[in-house]
Amino acid sequence: MDSVDLNVLRSVLEWRRAGHAVVLYSVVQTWGSAPRPPGAMLALRDDGVVIGSVSGGCIEDDLITRLGDGRLLPDGPPVQLVTYGVTLEEAARFGLPCGGTLRLTEERVGDPAWVAELLERCQAHQIVARELDLRTGEVLLKAASRSDELAFDGVILRAIYGPRWRLLLIGAGQLSRYVAQMARLLDFEVLICDPRQEFVHGWEAQDGRFVAGMPDDAVLSIEPDERTAVVALTHDPRLDDMALLTALDSRAFYVGALGSRANSQKRRDNLALLGLSAQSIERLHGPVGLHIGSHTPAEIALSLLAEIVALKNGVELLQKKLPARVVETVK
Structure with missing residues (x-):
């Protein structure tokens, strides 16, 4: 089993084990047209290296700029929501289709043990749900089924990984x-x-x-x-x-x-x-x-x-x- 998402998580695990600070972004909601669907992921390393994608490129550039401006790492809450494309002007600026809006979770990865366990379970052909609590940053891994889909209620993000x-x-x-x-x-x-x-x-x-x-x-x-x-x-x-x-x-x-x-x-x-x-x-x-x-x-x-x-x-x-x-x- 291999996919863009799992490649992102493999890099997250490698970077954290090497001592880098890492922010993980996940698309959780879209309105109108959007370049990437809910569940798409991007990881940003403390030196500006990225892997994955959440848009056609402009949002990625902005995330890297925020890191360079000191608006990311090391302070701040473990998880927060970031929204792009609220206005038509902003949508045009970030290359979103007309009327498109994109919401991301911005997650500071701490202990990467959950990343290693998720990758191991996917390698064993298991389908896994990752539940992220936006209030605390806590991650829980649970068994899931092929019919499960990504869900977000504003507090808990439940994303599905593995061969469906x-x-x-x-x-x-x-x-x-x-x-x-x-x-x-x-x-x-x-x-x-x-x-x-x-x-x-x-x-x-x-x-x-x-x-x-x-x-x-x-x-x-x-x-x-x-x-x-x-x-x-x-x-x-x-x-x-x-x-x-x-x-x-x-x-x-x-x-x-x-x-x-x-x-x-x-x-x-x-x-x-x-x-x-x-x-x-x-x-x-x-x-x-x-x-x-x-x-x-x-x-x-x-x-x-x-x-x-x-x-x-x-x-x-x-x-x-x-x-x-x-x-x-x-x-």
């Missing part, structure tokens, strides 16, 4: 490695199933977690829900179709299989012969991905993840609804 979306890859070949690396950056927990031992070598632990067993058993064992995507990438119907038979009857929001248009149609025919219903077969994405003229494994991975992220974010895939002759013309 899952991607199960059937096959551990070269393409899967690219997909896994990109998916981690998109906050997916990556799971891999491949009973062929010759493909397992060379995988780094942080790129994904292997699920034992044959593909159909792997799908059943993870209990796919509405935040799970399953993609078959082996090109071997003896492995891919086993996973698809189970995944297409699950609650997974995305089920896809690598292959050409002709092979994808053959796969659908084969799934029908194996007893899968027409309604379930209709859920299959194949060929996978959006058309971007991809040829290399990295480009194919980008195409696949663009489609998965679009569906995750509720975007209608109009490209896939074009008649075949129009698609060929676009190509």
Whole structure:
């Protein structure tokens, strides 16, 4: 699991252990249009070094200026609220879209033990809620679920960390490695199933977690829900179709299989012969991905993840609804 937020917290932990003073900013509320969503984080070190983002850049510049002017560190309350874009003039000054307003918590990081524990729990594939009390600066870590969202009542900020979306890859070949690396950056927990031992070598632990067993058993064992995507990438119907038979009857929001248009149609025919219903077969994405003229494994991975992220974010895939002759013309 890797993400912008976790990279910010890793730097916070490193800086505090090295003796630096650190201020952690978190977006807690937005009104109108805003460059970054609630939950976005930025850490500012006592020498002006920053990591993360809470806007398009102008607010970051102002935070650094405040540090240089002595308005930050070492005095002041442990946590306070900072609001940008209250007036149209201020919104224009800080590059916020018209009418946009952004509220941040400004948190002076003391003992970094909670940072280390949060990172360890995320590394163990746990979903964690961090509750920050703005009155005292106290931080509590609690177990959370995939459906939990950031909440702020003016006193307690409850932010969620950890892999809330899952991607199960059937096959551990070269393409899967690219997909896994990109998916981690998109906050997916990556799971891999491949009973062929010759493909397992060379995988780094942080790129994904292997699920034992044959593909159909792997799908059943993870209990796919509405935040799970399953993609078959082996090109071997003896492995891919086993996973698809189970995944297409699950609650997974995305089920896809690598292959050409002709092979994808053959796969659908084969799934029908194996007893899968027409309604379930209709859920299959194949060929996978959006058309971007991809040829290399990295480009194919980008195409696949663009489609998965679009569906995750509720975007209608109009490209896939074009008649075949129009698609060929676009190509």
